[in-house]
Amino acid sequence: MDERAPESLQQQIEDRLRYYEDLGIRLFYRDRTAATVAASPSHAVPNAVHTSAIQESSLPKPIAKPFFPKAPAAAVPPRIEPLVAPSAPSLFESVNKIKDDTLLKIREDIGDCTRCELHKGRNKIVFGDGNPKAELVFIGEGPGADEDAQGLPFVGRAGKLLTQMIEAMGLQRRDVYICNVVKCRPPENRAPEPDEVTTCSPYLLRQIDVIKPKVIVCLGAVAAKTLLETTRGISQFRGQWLEWRGHKLMATYHPAYLLRNPNAKGEVWKDLQKVMAELGLQPPKKSKSS
Numbered sequence: 001m002d003e004r005a006p007e008s009l010q011q012q013i014e015d016r017l018r019y020y021e022d023l024g025i026r027l028f029y030r031d032r033t034a035a036t037v038a039a040s041p042s043h044a045v046p047n048a049v050h051t052s053a054i055q056e057s058s059l060p061k062p063i064a065k066p067f068f069p070k071a072p073a074a075a076v077p078p079r080i081e082p083l084v085a086p087s088a089p090s091l092f093e094s095v096n097k098i099k100d101d102t103l104l105k106i107r108e109d110i111g112d113c114t115r116c117e118l119h120k121g122r123n124k125i126v127f128g129d130g131n132p133k134a135e136l137v138f139i140g141e142g143p144g145a146d147e148d149a150q151g152l153p154f155v156g157r158a159g160k161l162l163t164q165m166i167e168a169m170g171l172q173r174r175d176v177y178i179c180n181v182v183k184c185r186p187p188e189n190r191a192p193e194p195d196e197v198t199t200c201s202p203y204l205l206r207q208i209d210v211i212k213p214k215v216i217v218c219l220g221a222v223a224a225k226t227l228l229e230t231t232r233g234i235s236q237f238r239g240q241w242l243e244w245r246g247h248k249l250m251a252t253y254h255p256a257y258l259l260r261n262p263n264a265k266g267e268v269w270k271d272l273q274k275v276m277a278e279l280g281l282q283p284p285k286k287s288k289s290s
């Protein structure tokens with residue numbers, strides 16, 4: 001008898017494992033009490049198939065048209081859960097508030113920055129882009145090759161997908177503000193090192209303090225973990241409303257992750273619908289000809 005999991009399930013498990021790997025989760029524990037574990041050792045199948053964390057029913061369901069909703073966003077009451085214990089030392093608490101700060105002043109203070117190692121490989125500093133009074137700020141991890149070349153955030157393939165996401169929310173890019181945790185491209189698109197994040201994030205904090213958005217959406221684990229100063233995996237709080245320094249914060253997947261895992265777009269769309277409800281946004285109406 002062929003005891004391998006069906007090909008579709010194997011594919012979903014592979015996708016899900018890649019997703020966990022993207023989040024930095026590489027260790028899995030086999031739940032020996034799971035109902036799916038065969039009683040007899042002779043019926044043992046690969047651990048991945050019977051790991052309780054990745055049952056088929058818990059895998060994301062693909063949706064046909066991810067960023068073009070059929071129905072208006074549902075009003076979902078925000079759930080605020082502080083993630084940082086009050087006693088935890090905060091990177092951001094040590095950043096001095098600057099009186100009458102502006103985005104221009106912050107950019108001038110960054111100057112031709114050489115404060116961390118990332119300056120060595122960059123072409124352009126990617127400061128941020130968009131509405132300086134935006135109610136909604138998207139924060140990513142760091143610039144990629146296209147962003148480094150143009151000096152603008154989210155302009156590559158992932159950026160195009162982010163633009164689609166923003167437009168599906170009934171907004172334009174110019175309505176929101178987009179920036180990253182680090183302003184210079186990490187070599188070979190690696191994740192920024194903790195010391196690079198620590199050195200650069202005061203600028204991000206100042207940007208947020210100046211813009212004063214109602215809602216912050218962290219795109220991916222690096223942005224979420226940096227702001228929330230947590231080591232918890234993003235999957236533990238993705239899609240939940242969190243409180244961060246008086247702002248409502250939601251973490252969701254990075255568009256680059258969605259390019260590799262299109263099935264996760266449905267989960268992101270649900271997260272964005274919560275943001276839309278919070279901001280009173282409606283998806284754009286489709287024209288009759290489309």
Ligand code: SF4
Pocket residue numbers: 110113114115116117118119125182183184196199200
């Ligand atoms: S990443 Fe930030 S701290 Fe590092 S060199 Fe660039 S601007 Fe300076």
